[in-house]
Amino acid sequence: MQAHALNVTRSENFPEWYQTICRDADLAEPSPTRGSMIMKPWGYGIWENMQRDLDRRIKETGHENYYFPLLIPMSFIAREAEHVEGFAKEMAVVTHHRLKNIDGELSPDPDAALEEPYIIRPTSETIIGDAFSRWIKSYRDLPLLMNQWANVMRWEMRTRLFLRTSEFLWQEGHTAHVSREDALEETMRMLGVYRAFAEEAIAMPVIAGEKPAHERFPGAECTFSIEAMMQDGKALQAGTSHYLGTHFATAQNIRFQDRDGEMKLCHTTSWGVSTRLVGGLIMTHGDDDGLRTPPMLAPRQIVIVPMLRGKPEDAALQDYSAALAAELNAQSVFGDRMRAFVDPKQSKPSDKRWDWVRKGAPLICEIGPRDAERGDVTWLRRDELRENGRVKSCTAPRAEFIGQAADMLVAIQTSLYQEARDRRDSSIRTDVKTFADLESYFGADEDDGVVKGWVQAGWRRPQDAELKAVEDKLKRLKLTIRNAPLDQPGAHGTCILTGEPADETVLFARAY
């Protein structure tokens, strides 16, 4: 009898646990293309459900979907100085349009070099800005509210499944407005959409706030983020929303004629979330038995495993299971059709059970001959898998189970959220006031098994000349400033780095 369904626990080795869960829950695997991953049905299905839910929220706030090209003329990226600087080092470049067999080796054909190379989009501000400059003529064309679902590529030094891959899937919203106020309102609105989406759909509590100046998106006037705490205490930036001011409008000539007849620059925004959220979901809800998939996003919410034994009564078990699935599928939950599934795989029932435990199907029904005979259902709740070290199962008459299935799924969604929120709330320290305290909390030699959470403390925004020193000081503790929560306390006290009066209260954390 194995103690857990995974062979490494979170406390033993969190990074290894993360990799194991990606593999054993069949979420994704590394690919031959360095830094890129193969997403498998359970992992990709979670992303598809995220997409569906978030796409609805994006459309409900007035945005429409567009699709822009993968390849961007290289000159476009050069237009906004900070933007170039931010992305130049991680750009994949397309330089040829033909291969040729040269001395038995396939190479780009020297005669087929592109006059102007293309870059593979790391983000689409520039090519979308180019379109905006043509589409926007008048204040009547504003606001222009667009979104696109796309893949992007950033040549990363170090990659991890879902959390940082060279190619990733995301949504990027881009909008143009007549005024700073309108654009800022949009920036905040979408930050709010992300917060609600993360908390409601992913059951992942987040803190929304503004990034410090040195953590801004290249070319942005201000950047806001939602930050989630992973089970090892590290922070994950789960979504960003940027007010771009008139920087891109200036660089790309995005102007409109206002009511007063004057030509004015648009104020633009951009905002995005990516497949990184799947990584966040894993590190928020995974346990030592695998993933616990929030029911709202689980590709299959109820998995039915008939306990087949190669006996005559197997047929009856299959019929009973199929009928149960059909009845469950006719139910609705979270305003959607319930997703039940009979696992038809020809393998041992116990293996199928543990496969679904690792994948984190919210409810796993095990239908044995006695259940079928009596008209019962026996099930496991993935969020309450074990009790006193033993797997806990419940049995009830079929109609009763069907009647409460939706409520149980909702309860699982809620309990996952609450568990994550309690863990986060109890891991944010507000009593660390000085740099010495900060140092001793995060300690030079960690690895004492204690999860280091976040520290919320006051800080004074450094002047340009001081910034380097501040960053170095934090770097030594491997700390970053995550954001200044929108929800600011009344008084900020003194700056944890300098002891001077603080401008605001920010979150310090180690981060992914």
Added chain:
RNA sequence: CGGGGUGUAGCUCAGCCUGGUAGAGCGCCAGCUUUGGGAGCUGGAUGUCGCGAGUUCGAAUCCCGCCGCCCCGACCA
């Protein structure tokens, strides 16, 4: 790209120091037994030992080069 580690069966790993031509457990396949649940017994299949070059009669083992992966750093959603 720097520092450290690592690469042997599907998975976890032993063997390497001291060179003699490949192992264990789990998984997989077959048969039998078992049956409210991660079963037992018996039998079986599986590897260009990361890749390439070298030393040697002989290399998983020694030397050189390269590559992948992991951790730390730099970079970042």
